[in-house]
Amino acid sequence: MRALARTLTAVLVAAAGVTGCSIAEPSSDVAAGSLADIASLDGRSITVGSKEFTEQLILCEITIQALRSVGAEVSENCGLVGSDTTRAALTSGDIDVYWEYTGTAWISFLKNTDPIDGAEQQYQAVADADLDNDIVWLEPAPYNSTYTIVAKTDVATEHDVKSISDYAALVKSTPDAATMCAATEFLARNDGWPGLQETYGFTLPADKLATVAEGTLYDNAAKGSPCNFAEGVTTDGRIQALKLTVLEDDKAFFPVYNPAPTVRKPVADENPELRELLKPIADALDLETIQKLSTHVDIDGEQPGDVAENWLKEQGFIG
Missing domain, CATH: 3.40.190.120 (Osmoprotection protein (prox); domain 2)
Known part of the structure; x- marks a missing residue:
C-alpha cells in the first residue's frame, strides 16, 4: 500500500510539473513556534515550489509549513520536473520561492564553465550575479548536495x-x-x-x-x-x-552544491522578513540531517509533508 501511495503521489506530482499548474492550498493551521518570535507574515501570499526529487520535496514542505506558522497564505507547487522547469517557474512568477543549489545556478543558469573554489565564495558569486535576473538568494544550508x-x-x-x-x-x-x-x-x-x-x-x-x-x-x-x-x-x-x-571524485570534478532559498526580487523586497525567518532553518540543515530526513521518505515510506512537520516540531520552529 505504501508503494502504491508513493506511485500515485509521483504521478500527481509529475502531472503538476508538466502542466505548470499551482496546487493552491488554503493556509492550514500550523501552530506558531520559535519562527513566530522572529517576524510575522500575516496576510502575505507566497507560492512555494520545488523540483521533483525527495530532498527537494522535503525542502518545499519545510518552507510551506514554516511560512504558514508565521501567518502567510501559502500556495504549493512542489514537484516540478527538472531544474530548467523550476527555474522558469520562478523567473516567470509562477512560484515565488524555491531552494536551488549554488553549483547548478552557476553553471546551468548563469552559463559559467568552471565552478569557484570554496563554498562561501561560490555562494556569494551566484548571489551577486543572479541579482541581474531579479533573483535574491537567502542564506544557504551548510550541506553539499553534490x-x-x-x-x-x-x-x-x-x-x-x-x-x-x-x-x-x-x-x-x-x-x-x-x-x-x-x-x-x-x-x-x-x-x-x-x-x-x-x-x-x-x-x-x-x-x-x-x-x-x-x-x-x-x-x-x-x-x-x-x-x-x-x-x-x-x-x-x-x-x-x-x-x-x-566512488571518490579524485579529480574534484563535481562543484559545490549548497542549497539556499531563491526568491523573486519583488517578493523579497515586499517580504524582507523572509531572510531572517528561513535562516535558522538553513543553519539547522546539515548533511546528517538531510540524509536522515530523506531516508524517512525513501526507505521508511513516510510522506515528505509528515517528515517536514516532525522535524520542524523537533527543532521548535513550529508548535
Missing part, C-alpha cells in the same frame, strides 16, 4: 574500483562491467555526464549507458540491472540503506 557516482558494492570490490579514475580505467578495460544508469538531466548537464567523461578521459559505449527515471537510480545499481554504476547525490539516504559504494 553529484556522486555509486556502485554495486560487490562489483566495485571485484574490480577494485574506489574512485572515478578507477571507473574510467574499468570502462577502457572491461566495459561490460562498467554499465551506467543516469537520468536525462544529468546526461545533458556540463557538470554532469559530458563533463565527467571529458575530465576523466573516458567514453562509455552507448549500449552500456541506460537512461532511467531519477527515482530508480539507486535500486538499479543495487540490483546490478541494468547497470552496476549510477549517478547519485551525496544526500540521498538510499546510498547507505542499499549498501552502495560511493
Whole structure:
C-alpha cells in the first residue's frame, strides 16, 4: 500500500510539473513556534515550489509549513520536473520561492564553465550575479548536495574500483562491467555526464549507458540491472540503506552544491522578513540531517509533508 501511495503521489506530482499548474492550498493551521518570535507574515501570499526529487520535496514542505506558522497564505507547487522547469517557474512568477543549489545556478543558469573554489565564495558569486535576473538568494544550508557516482558494492570490490579514475580505467578495460544508469538531466548537464567523461578521459559505449527515471537510480545499481554504476547525490539516504559504494571524485570534478532559498526580487523586497525567518532553518540543515530526513521518505515510506512537520516540531520552529 505504501508503494502504491508513493506511485500515485509521483504521478500527481509529475502531472503538476508538466502542466505548470499551482496546487493552491488554503493556509492550514500550523501552530506558531520559535519562527513566530522572529517576524510575522500575516496576510502575505507566497507560492512555494520545488523540483521533483525527495530532498527537494522535503525542502518545499519545510518552507510551506514554516511560512504558514508565521501567518502567510501559502500556495504549493512542489514537484516540478527538472531544474530548467523550476527555474522558469520562478523567473516567470509562477512560484515565488524555491531552494536551488549554488553549483547548478552557476553553471546551468548563469552559463559559467568552471565552478569557484570554496563554498562561501561560490555562494556569494551566484548571489551577486543572479541579482541581474531579479533573483535574491537567502542564506544557504551548510550541506553539499553534490553529484556522486555509486556502485554495486560487490562489483566495485571485484574490480577494485574506489574512485572515478578507477571507473574510467574499468570502462577502457572491461566495459561490460562498467554499465551506467543516469537520468536525462544529468546526461545533458556540463557538470554532469559530458563533463565527467571529458575530465576523466573516458567514453562509455552507448549500449552500456541506460537512461532511467531519477527515482530508480539507486535500486538499479543495487540490483546490478541494468547497470552496476549510477549517478547519485551525496544526500540521498538510499546510498547507505542499499549498501552502495560511493566512488571518490579524485579529480574534484563535481562543484559545490549548497542549497539556499531563491526568491523573486519583488517578493523579497515586499517580504524582507523572509531572510531572517528561513535562516535558522538553513543553519539547522546539515548533511546528517538531510540524509536522515530523506531516508524517512525513501526507505521508511513516510510522506515528505509528515517528515517536514516532525522535524520542524523537533527543532521548535513550529508548535
